[in-house]
Amino acid sequence: MLNFFEKTGAYALYYVNEAGRMGIFLLNSIMSVVKPPYKIYPIIRQTYIIGTLSIFVILFTGVFTGMVLGLQGYHTLNKFGAEGLLGSAVALSLIRELGPVLAALMVTGRAGSAICAEIGVMRNSEQIDALECMAIDPHKYIMAPKFVAGIISMPLLTAIFDVTGILGGYMVGVGMLGANRGTYFASMYKDVEFNDIYMGLIKSLCFGILIIWICSSKGYFVHLSRGGGFGAEGVSRVTTNAVVLSSVSILLFDFFLTSVLL
Amino acid sequence: MKEKAVVQMVDVRKSYGSQEVLKGVNLSIIEGKTTVIVGGSGQGKSQIIKHILGLIRPDSGSVIVYGRDISNISKKELKKIRTNFGVLFQNAALFDSMTVFDNVALPLRERTKMSEHEIKKIVSEKLVMMDVEGTNEKYPAQLSGGMRKRVGLARALVLDPKIIFFDEPTTGLDVKKSNEIYRVFSKTQKDLGYTAVIVSHDVPKIFNLADYVALLYNGVVQGRGPSGENQLSDSPMTPEEFQLSDNPIIKEFVETTMGPLYLSEMEV
Ligand SMILES: Nc1ncnc2c1ncn2[C@@H]1O[C@H](COP(=O)(O)OP(=O)(O)O)[C@@H](O)[C@H]1O
Ligand SMILES: [Mg+2]
Numbered sequence A: 001m002l003n004f005f006e007k008t009g010a011y012a013l014y015y016v017n018e019a020g021r022m023g024i025f026l027l028n029s030i031m032s033v034v035k036p037p038y039k040i041y042p043i044i045r046q047t048y049i050i051g052t053l054s055i056f057v058i059l060f061t062g063v064f065t066g067m068v069l070g071l072q073g074y075h076t077l078n079k080f081g082a083e084g085l086l087g088s089a090v091a092l093s094l095i096r097e098l099g100p101v102l103a104a105l106m107v108t109g110r111a112g113s114a115i116c117a118e119i120g121v122m123r124n125s126e127q128i129d130a131l132e133c134m135a136i137d138p139h140k141y142i143m144a145p146k147f148v149a150g151i152i153s154m155p156l157l158t159a160i161f162d163v164t165g166i167l168g169g170y171m172v173g174v175g176m177l178g179a180n181r182g183t184y185f186a187s188m189y190k191d192v193e194f195n196d197i198y199m200g201l202i203k204s205l206c207f208g209i210l211i212i213w214i215c216s217s218k219g220y221f222v223h224l225s226r227g228g229g230f231g232a233e234g235v236s237r238v239t240t241n242a243v244v245l246s247s248v249s250i251l252l253f254d255f256f257l258t259s260v261l262l
Numbered sequence B: 001m002k003e004k005a006v007v008q009m010v011d012v013r014k015s016y017g018s019q020e021v022l023k024g025v026n027l028s029i030i031e032g033k034t035t036v037i038v039g040g041s042g043q044g045k046s047q048i049i050k051h052i053l054g055l056i057r058p059d060s061g062s063v064i065v066y067g068r069d070i071s072n073i074s075k076k077e078l079k080k081i082r083t084n085f086g087v088l089f090q091n092a093a094l095f096d097s098m099t100v101f102d103n104v105a106l107p108l109r110e111r112t113k114m115s116e117h118e119i120k121k122i123v124s125e126k127l128v129m130m131d132v133e134g135t136n137e138k139y140p141a142q143l144s145g146g147m148r149k150r151v152g153l154a155r156a157l158v159l160d161p162k163i164i165f166f167d168e169p170t171t172g173l174d175v176k177k178s179n180e181i182y183r184v185f186s187k188t189q190k191d192l193g194y195t196a197v198i199v200s201h202d203v204p205k206i207f208n209l210a211d212y213v214a215l216l217y218n219g220v221v222q223g224r225g226p227s228g229e230n231q232l233s234d235s236p237m238t239p240e241e242f243q244l245s246d247n248p249i250i251k252e253f254v255e256t257t258m259g260p261l262y263l264s265e266m267e268v
Helices: A002-034 A040-050 A052-079 A083-124 A127-133 A138-176 A181-191 A194-220 A231-261 B045-052 B075-082 B100-111 B116-129 B145-157 B175-192 B239-244 B248-256
Strands: B005-016 B019-030 B034-038 B060-065 B085-088 B163-167 B195-199 B212-217
Touching: A002 A138, A002 A194, A040 A052, A040 A083, A040 A138, A052 A083, A052 A138, A083 A127, A083 A138, A083 A181, A083 A194, A083 A231, A127 A138, A127 B085, A138 A181, A138 A194, A194 A231, B005 B045, B019 B034, B019 B045, B019 B195, B019 B212, B034 B045, B045 B060, B045 B163, B045 B195, B085 B145, B100 B116, B100 B145, B116 B145, B145 B163, B145 B175, B212 B239, B212 B248, B239 B248
Parallel strands: B034 B195, B034 B212, B085 B163, B163 B195
Antiparallel strands: B005 B019, B005 B060
16 A cells, blocks of 8 residues: 555656656757857758658648548538538638647657657767767757757648648549539638638647657656666657657647637 | 865765665865776766766765866856866767767867868867877768777867866777877877876776876775775875775785776675
8 A cells, every 4th residue: 555655656756857857948948049159050950850851741641631621521511512611611620720730740750759769869878968068058059959940840831731731622622522613712712811820820839849849858858767768778768758748748739729729 | 285186076975776886985186187097897987977077966975176066056157167178988979960070070169169170170180199080071880989989089189178087098999099099198188288087997007197096996986094994085096105005905906907807806
C-alpha cells in the first residue's frame, strides 16, 4: 500500500518536475529568439529542413484530405439538395480545422521527430555540454533558429495544405461527381470570411511553436528522462514520447483555441 | 602557499542513485601550472572535470573557480567564467553535423567578430599543429578516434583559453602520436602560459609534464600522509612528492604503474 503511494508520488513529482523544466525551456527559447544578435543563415537552413522538406508530404495529404471531403461532402449535401454548398463546406473545414491540425500532425511526424532525435543525440554525445563550455548558449545556437523556422513554416505549410485540399475537393466533387464548377468556387468566395482565415493562421502559428517546443525540449532533456535516457534507446524512447505528446497536445490545443476564437 | 589557485574543490560529494562517485574531493588547480589527474577507469575523473566546468552541480561541497562558487551563480556569470575555458571531452564531443573545419571555427564565429579570412587562417594553423590538416571538409564520423581527439584539441585551443581541460587527450593514439601531442602541448603551454588540467593514463610519461599530480581513488583525491587520508585542498603534490609519498595507495600506484597498468587492476 505504501509502495503504491510512493510510486504515485514519484510519478507526480517527476511530471511536475518535467513540466517545470519544459516551461523554463520555452521561456529561455523565446528569450533567445528575441535577443540579438540575429543570424539569418541558420534560420534559412532550419526553414528548409522543417518547411521545404515537408512540402511533399503536405501536398500529398492535402490533396487526399480534400478528395475525401469532396466525396463525403457531395453525398451528404446531395441528400438535402445542397451540392451547391460543396465548395464552401470543403474550404471551411479545411481552413478552420483540418488544414492546421493535419498539417501540424504531419510536421510532427516528419520534422518534430527528427528535431527531437537530433537534439537528443547532441545531448547524449556531450555536444550540448561542449557548446556550453565554449560559452555558446545552446538555446540561442540550436533552439532559436528552429523556433523561428517553425513559426515561418507552419502557416505556409497550412496554406499549401488548404489550397491543395480545395483542389482535391474540386477534382472529386466537380470532376468526378459532377457538381457545378462555378458554384464550387462561388460558394467558397461568398462564405469564407477573413475571420476563418485568421483562425487558421493563429492555430497554425500556435501549433508550430508547440511542435518545436515539445520535440526539442524532450530531446534536450533526454538525460533526465524516466527510465534512463542513455544511448540510442534513450533517444528513440524520448522521440516516441515527443511525437505522441506533441500530437495529443495539438488536438487538445485545437479544442481550446477553437473555443476561444469562435 | 604563494601560488594562486584558480580552481578549488572543497569536500565535493556527488552520488548517482545509491552509488557515491565523489566522496569529498579536495583539489586545487594552480594558475599557470599543469595538474594531472590520474586514477582507474570509472573512478570519477571525468566527473571532477564536469564539476569544474559547471556542467554538474555537487550534492554538497563547493567548486570555486576564479574566486566564485560556481555551484550557485547565475547562468550569465557562469557563461562569463567559461569564456576562459578550453575543453577536450573524453569522447571529443565534436558536432557531428558539421565539418572538421566548421567545428574548429565555431568558437571563433560565435564568440569573436573575426572575418572569415582570419578564421580560416587560425583554423588551418591549429589543424596543422595537431597534424590533421587535409581533413577540413570531412565529418567527424569519417575520422578515426585519434583524429577526432586531435580535432577536439584544435577546437579547445582555438580561442587561446586561459585554462584548459583535457580529458584523456591521448587515449586511443599510438605512442608516436601521443608523444607528438605532449610535445605540442608543452610548447604551447610555455608560449601561452595557460593553466592545464589533464586527465591521463600515461603514467609515468605524463609526470614529465606535470607540475602537480592528483590520484583519484575511492572517491577522493589521495593525500600525502601515511594513513591514506583525503588530500587537503591547499596542498597539491608535485610529481616528486607524489613518488615519495607515504600514502600506501599512492605507493602501490607508483610501484605498479611503471608499466601501462591501471589502478583498477590493483589490489590495495
Ligand atoms: N549520469 C550518470 N548517471 C549515473 N552514473 C554516472 C553518471 N555519470 C557518471 N556516472 C558514474 O560515475 C562514475 C565515474 O565516472 P567517470 O567520471 O566517467 O569515470 P572516469 O574516471 O573513468 O572518467 C562511473 O562509475 C559512472 O558509472
Ligand atoms: Mg573519464
